[in-house]
């Protein structure tokens with residue numbers, strides 16, 4: 001097997017259970033280059049839990065769910081932050097680090113939820129429901145955050161909704177997340193009709209089939225799944241909450257009803273757990289590769305900016321969330 005350095009070989013030991021040896025030579029050179037570039041440029045790589053294992057385990061400095069990435073982004077001391085994830089995550093990092101260079105390796109890494117709503121939609125909703133606060137899922141553009149009162153993620157949505165102390169909130173754009181939170185609170189929730197193109201594809205029949213094919217399997221579902229799917233699961237939580245569940249409970253057999261790469265990343269940490277893998281890929285997350293992370297650092301691209309007209313208001317919505 002061809003590897004470029006002892007450093008890359010050591011990293012391969014970490015991921016060998018999820019990356020076949022035949023694929024590794026295609027990664028090792030970029031990994032070596034990225035590790036050097038990070039040092040030269042005083043840069044860090046932040047990676048979401050859905051990034052592929054060669055990114056997540058071999059070049060990322062900070063990993064996590066959307067909430068953890070936002071929180072940890074505030075503590076970064078490097079000059080340059082490369083966000084291995086999708087565009088709304090990079091915008092959130094930029095909002096929290098206005099003085100740093102934030103790069104996203106592919107500008108087209110979007111999100112079906114973020115694309116389902118605009119700032120103008122929120123202004124219209126406010127006319128229709130005067131005085132009702134707007135809770136924006138972090139999977140939205142900065143323009144939408146700027147029109148909202150507070151942000152939330154799948155990891156803190158219930159706490160954010162209940163922190164407002166009001167009987168009714170507008171929660172957007174994910175209809176299923178809103179319904180899943182509504183099932184846990186007395187607060188009335190007005191939802192929007194956005195969906196995640198990855199999680200909306202899971203069905204209750206999928207879970208019943210998995211339980212039949214893999215007796216004893218523990219089913220964990222992301223709250224972007226439809227409520228009927230969450231109802232059939234054993235546990236529902238953010239990507240970090242699912243990962244913690246596996247770490248703490250160590251179910252012998254588990255299935256994560258979420259994006260494909262998540263199982264690979266968690267499996268690396270828990271060789272004793274058997275992962276059943278129904279595979280729904282997020283095409284946006286998959287636009288990020290080692291090759292374009294390397295190019296981002298070499299060529300300082302693509303620089304993420306947020307219009308000054310909206311940045312202060314959008315930052316306030318994110319900061320209010322972080323204060324909950």
Ligand code: 13P
Nearest residue numbers: 065066067153154238239
């Ligand atoms: P988490 O905040 O749970 O990581 O989810 C982000 C996301 O995009 C899920 O599809």
Ligand code: SF4
Nearest residue numbers: 111112196197198282
């Ligand atoms: Fe957006 Fe769904 Fe992809 Fe997450 S998995 S980035 S919510 S499209």
